[in-house]
Amino acid sequence: MAKLSIFVTAFALLSTATAQCGSGTPNAKVTGSGSSFTATKGSSTVYTGSDYRAAIQAAVDSISSGQRVSVIASGSIGANTITIGSGKIFEGCGTINVGNRAGHGAIESLNTQGVQIPYLTMTGNPYFGLRFYGTKGLVLGKITMNLSGGLGIRFDRDNAANTNVKMDVITVTGAGSHAVETWNIDGLTINQVIAKNVGESGLLLQKTTNARVGLVDGNNVGAGTGYATLRFANNNGQLSSGAYTNNVVIDKDQRGYGEWRRRGEDLGEVGVPEYEGYLDYVEGGWDDGEGESVCG
Numbered sequence: 001m002a003k004l005s006i007f008v009t010a011f012a013l014l015s016t017a018t019a020q021c022g023s024g025t026p027n028a029k030v031t032g033s034g035s036s037f038t039a040t041k042g043s044s045t046v047y048t049g050s051d052y053r054a055a056i057q058a059a060v061d062s063i064s065s066g067q068r069v070s071v072i073a074s075g076s077i078g079a080n081t082i083t084i085g086s087g088k089i090f091e092g093c094g095t096i097n098v099g100n101r102a103g104h105g106a107i108e109s110l111n112t113q114g115v116q117i118p119y120l121t122m123t124g125n126p127y128f129g130l131r132f133y134g135t136k137g138l139v140l141g142k143i144t145m146n147l148s149g150g151l152g153i154r155f156d157r158d159n160a161a162n163t164n165v166k167m168d169v170i171t172v173t174g175a176g177s178h179a180v181e182t183w184n185i186d187g188l189t190i191n192q193v194i195a196k197n198v199g200e201s202g203l204l205l206q207k208t209t210n211a212r213v214g215l216v217d218g219n220n221v222g223a224g225t226g227y228a229t230l231r232f233a234n235n236n237g238q239l240s241s242g243a244y245t246n247n248v249v250i251d252k253d254q255r256g257y258g259e260w261r262r263r264g265e266d267l268g269e270v271g272v273p274e275y276e277g278y279l280d281y282v283e284g285g286w287d288d289g290e291g292e293s294v295c296g
Contacts, residue, residue, distance in 0.1 A: 053077035105131025134160030
């Protein structure tokens with residue numbers, strides 16, 4: 001039954017992202033290359049110049065809720081931040097190279113509703129690649145991050161909570177920290193998290209409730225650390241009532257899981273290749289006496 005519910009939810013999410021990036025008629029676009037970029041909204045030019053980040057931000061700022069911007073051009077935004085407001089649809093069709101802005105995301109959406117990022121390809125060494133808090137109805141589609149450090153996707157610990165977050169396929173390579181780290185989400189659906197050569201966890205869930213995850217797959221994840229490909233921590237699964245009744249469902253974890261006070265989670269299939277060995281990937285498994293048993 002758990003696997004069926006995962007499949008239905010993931011299929012519904014996938015059906016919203018079948019078109020190609022930039023297809024049709026976006027309300028705004030960013031084109032160009034090298035040191036020349038142009039942002040347009042319809043037939044109007046809203047930016048022209050050498051600043052790739054400024055072109056993207058001008059295009060984002062030019063659209064209204066329910067409208068779409070497609071960044072066709074590739075370039076570098078440096079150690080800066082692109083901000084996305086409520087209801088806007090952001091497509092990163094080109095490759096966005098980013099730098100490290102301490103405490104910030106290369107792309108942020110904070111205290112917003114209905115933001116969608118159907119496509120994104122990011123490179124570089126960000127502090128956070130994507131940073132969120134206070135979101136409602138956030139949808140992330142096919143997100144690919146080929147990084148040389150930093151953390152992939154972060155939902156903040158000390159800011160407003162999030163509700164009804166959906167992710168399709170998140171692929172993170174080369175992060176120095178976690179591929180995806182969540183705090184304070186009620187209602188989370190993830191199709192797949194694929195992490196390769198990352199310094200800490202592939203998916204770390206904290207204070208996250210009513211979550212359903214299809215697949216977490218890790219390759220060379222958290223080597224030499226206390227982190228596993230999939231990790232639960234910091235009251236994950238604890239409902240507002242204080243109860244830990246099962247509300248976090250993981251369909252398949254391809255490389256093993258780790259936990260700290262794991263309660264309220266229902267794990268489906270946990271696969272650990274024989275040549276790797278359980279101790280490389282599984283940390284802290286036990287039966288805590290509250291209805292969940294974990295192989296450890």
